[in-house]
Amino acid sequence: MPPVKTRASPVLNPDQMDQIDDIVGIIRKASYTVAMTGAGISVESGIPPFRGADGLWTRHGTPPMDGYAQFRKDPVGWWNRRTNGKIDSHVMELREALANAKPHAGHFALVDMERIGVLDSVITQNIDGLDEKAGLVNLVEIHGNRQKLRCVECGTRESLGEIVPLFAPDPCDGCGGLVKFDTVMFGEPIPDDVMAAARAEIDRADCVLAIGTSATVRPASGLLWIAEAAGAKIVEINPTETKLTPLSEVSLRATAGQALPALLNALS
Numbered sequence: 001m002p003p004v005k006t007r008a009s010p011v012l013n014p015d016q017m018d019q020i021d022d023i024v025g026i027i028r029k030a031s032y033t034v035a036m037t038g039a040g041i042s043v044e045s046g047i048p049p050f051r052g053a054d055g056l057w058t059r060h061g062t063p064p065m066d067g068y069a070q071f072r073k074d075p076v077g078w079w080n081r082r083t084n085g086k087i088d089s090h091v092m093e094l095r096e097a098l099a100n101a102k103p104h105a106g107h108f109a110l111v112d113m114e115r116i117g118v119l120d121s122v123i124t125q126n127i128d129g130l131d132e133k134a135g136l137v138n139l140v141e142i143h144g145n146r147q148k149l150r151c152v153e154c155g156t157r158e159s160l161g162e163i164v165p166l167f168a169p170d171p172c173d174g175c176g177g178l179v180k181f182d183t184v185m186f187g188e189p190i191p192d193d194v195m196a197a198a199r200a201e202i203d204r205a206d207c208v209l210a211i212g213t214s215a216t217v218r219p220a221s222g223l224l225w226i227a228e229a230a231g232a233k234i235v236e237i238n239p240t241e242t243k244l245t246p247l248s249e250v251s252l253r254a255t256a257g258q259a260l261p262a263l264l265n266a267l268s
């Protein structure tokens with residue numbers, strides 16, 4: 001009996017729908033499916049990506065790679081500059097976009113895929129907190145979350161909720177250590193607990209969905225190559241080709257907002 005063709009989608013063409021069917025086949029055969037998401041999944045929530053034509057770095061220039069070292073040298077100065085608005089234009093643009101952003105159908109489709117048991121976890125490179133807002137349960141925020149503070153010594157995190165700190169936070173209650181935003185700065189090592197959690201998910205995965213990432217920033221993107229080398233099937237969802245495309249079983253040229261609801265529909 002020929003495979004059941006998935007219902008037509010209002011936004012995807014027949015070829016793309018064939019690829020959706022292929023992705024369904026891969027996920028159904030998998031025992032543990034992990035999604036790795038990047039800035040692209042939040043573009044349809046109004047947050048610009050970093051690279052590519054409309055990228056923040058493309059338009060404002062790539063920030064210095066020693067941001068963390070500068071922060072450690074003068075944390076109070078860093079906070080004061082931030083409070084006095086002496087911040088880079090890309091940070092201002094990102095901050096405004098983040099303040100107004102809400103999860104879209106693509107984020108909610110991942111939540112539903114987790115709920116119906118076809119998606120086991122999500123590793124996000126995004127700091128926007130939209131995955132958590134959408135309701136994802138098994139989530140690793142590998143670059144941190146902008147609405148949390150973290151002690152750089154003991155790793156204790158504290159949720160800020162909607163509060164935006166205006167001054168340097170007090171030292172850590174627990175160990176007296178230096179407290180910063182939970183987001184990982186350029187030049188800052190990924191906290192051990194987060195890296196271990198992400199690696200554990202990748203080591204379990206036999207299918208990885210790479211959604212909206214240029215797969216350029218390590219160590220996060222390196223996990224995709226580790227998974228592929230260990231035999232996991234890689235599925236890419238991205239409007240443009242990336243370095244990961246040659247490694248992908250299926251590389252679907254579509255946006256997250258177009259592809260993920262259609263994929264959820266086909267899996268339900």
Ligand code: APR
Pocket residue numbers: 037038039040041043044049050051052055125126143211212213214215216217237238239240242254255256257
């Ligand atoms: N849906 C899906 N993918 C999209 C969409 C969309 N609507 N719009 C753009 N994309 C794709 C782009 O084609 C690009 O390949 O998303 C990707 C975004 O790539 P980057 O901007 O490089 O973002 P990302 O891969 O997440 O960057 C990794 O770099 O600057 C650091 O810390 C930052 O976490 C970030 C890391």
